[in-house]
Amino acid sequence: MSEIVTAAMVVIGDEILSGRTKDRNIGHLADIMTAVGIDLKEVRIVPDEQEAIVEAINALRSRFTYVFTTGGIGPTHDDITADAVAAAFGLPCEYDDRAYRLLDEHYEARGIEFTEARKRMARMPRGARHIPNPISVAPGFAIDNVFVMAGVPAIFQAMLDQIVPTLRTGAKLLSVSIPSPLPEGTIGGPLGEVQKAFPETIIGSYPKYVDGRFWTELVIRSRSEETLQAAKAEIERMLDRLLQQS
Amino acid sequence: MSEIVTAAMVVIGDEILSGRTKDRNIGHLADIMTAVGIDLKEVRIVPDEQEAIVEAINALRSRFTYVFTTGGIGPTHDDITADAVAAAFGLPCEYDDRAYRLLDEHYEARGIEFTEARKRMARMPRGARHIPNPISVAPGFAIDNVFVMAGVPAIFQAMLDQIVPTLRTGAKLLSVSIPSPLPEGTIGGPLGEVQKAFPETIIGSYPKYVDGRFWTELVIRSRSEETLQAAKAEIERMLDRLLQQS
Structure with a gap:
């Protein structure tokens, strides 16, 4: 008898709430979760504001087996998801050595400057595990049961493909x-x-x-x-x- | 100097969380809110479960100027939004005389039986205001700052068109x-x-x-x-x- 495995999603981004961008990740996650026997039980869309992100993550991570986030892990000032997730867990958000080296080598090989902005993408909560990004290198990360992924659909889908085989799954509905x-x-x-x-x-x-x-x-x-x-x-x-x- | 007017949305339905139906209402509400100068600040998608609906509505209605819900106001056993909204406000959920008459006349004129299931669509929290439904008659309703509308996109959009002119709007962003x-x-x-x-x-x-x-x-x-x-x-x-x- 398989257990029930549950999940929630936090979609982070002003552009979804303003209507400028139409979300395409919720439906994809829902399809994948259903396919592998995980019950998606709640989705929240929140703005690029630390307090809102922290509240959503802390409300959901204690209640469901897994929490998946999309958005806000790029290099610009409005990408605050790493800081917010670290704050939710009470952990420092710092440069991850391995992510820093990955990005440094990636840009070096392409003759692209490793700017301060790009270095931001190496920041994650201390102790986080990487989620590989086969498209643009900058990794997502997981801390405890929270999986932090990109908002660009192609990258989100590629990251999700990496982690799904590692998840506990329940009896398929x-x-x-x-x-x-x-x-x-x-x-x-x-x-x-x-x-x-x-x-x-x-x-x-x-x-x-x-x-x-x-x-x-x-x-x-x-x-x-x-x-x-x-x-x-x-x-x-x-x-x-x-x-x-x- | 215009005030800031905020809104949140609660999308109610297992079919969205399972991926079977892809939501089309969030993007529409976001577009309309942006157009009229209301800041959509949070969206939650919750299952057809009273506790989850009550929690989302009560968390959001005290925090934002308006809360809009979609889904769960049809005639079947899984349509529990009216009961859940009534519970969130501590009000009885009962047959609304005017809604009952509207529906009775509508079905009578078409020679369609006014079944117990159809009568469910006349139920709303005591004291609720109607939101007219120009497509299929069964009204949505508003109680305090919570607006309860259908999940079928054509009906949701028609209901939203009815209420938008009645809303306070802020300085357009x-x-x-x-x-x-x-x-x-x-x-x-x-x-x-x-x-x-x-x-x-x-x-x-x-x-x-x-x-x-x-x-x-x-x-x-x-x-x-x-x-x-x-x-x-x-x-x-x-x-x-x-x-x-x-």
Whole structure:
């Protein structure tokens, strides 16, 4: 019997809250977590302000197995995630020798100046583990159960690929989708009865509004294939019955 | 001198956290808030669980001018937002007479049964104000500074359009974007100096990674056009200087 493994995400960046940048990382993390059997339970989007970042990380890291952050680890003055994560853990934020050497060699080899700004990307909380960055070298880092990654989607995805194999994962939440031509208002009552009869499943009902017509996607989730199929059969019988009545 | 008006958002729904549905409401709200001069300061995505919804709403409603929620106001058993918002305010959640009549008439006129499930959509915290729903009738509602809206994007957007003219709005945060061919590592140091010289602006630096190349979008935000233009001129001088050196 596998344990339940949970996660939360903190998206850091004024540009998401202003609408200038549309986040593409939340949906990606959600997909990956679902695929490996980790329950993503909460996401917070916070501005580039240390107090807001510290509060979000400390609220979530004690409550969930893992916390993933995106954004704010670049070289500019508004990249304050490393300092904020260090503050959340009460640790000093300092140049990491290995990250410093990696970046120094990387820029040296390309004839690019290793500016003070670039050196900022070698800063992390004391004792942090690296998360390799196969795209632009500057590593993300992990401290305890908090994984700090880039906001640029290509780099975030590459970093996440590095760490996913190292995570504990739970029993995969299986799901099956049943399209219903009947709207939620018709199926809502009987569907609630099915949910009661199968308390170990999570039955979701998602109204779709396409071309002026409503239909409903019903999704059953369960960690047991057998339970999933039993609930699916029950919902299909329910839909048949309602369709005959209508 | 206009006041600062702030907002937070609570996105309610397991389907967003599982990745099955990709949220499209956060970016829309962010755009609208920026357009009318309200600062969106935090977004939380929470599951269809009363405790999580209550906690998010109570944490945010005391801290920001407005809280907007999306999701969980349909007719099925997993639509628990009305109950959760009522619980957050310590109010009873009950059938609203006017909403009940609206829905009853709507379904009557269409020869559709007003099922128990559909009646659920008339429930709201006692004393709530309606948010009209021009698409599918079932209203959203507002209680104090919390605005509860649908998760279906077309309906959410229509509801938001109804309430935006009723909101207090602040001085619009103006912004200007300056594309920089130089990467963040080169401009980071001097850019930090410009930020220090213009403390009343917010200068953001957004790395872009396209076709294997990095460039940087610099965004200056200010409530004063004069300050904005002064900071822009200073950054353009900085970029010219750095480009001549490189």
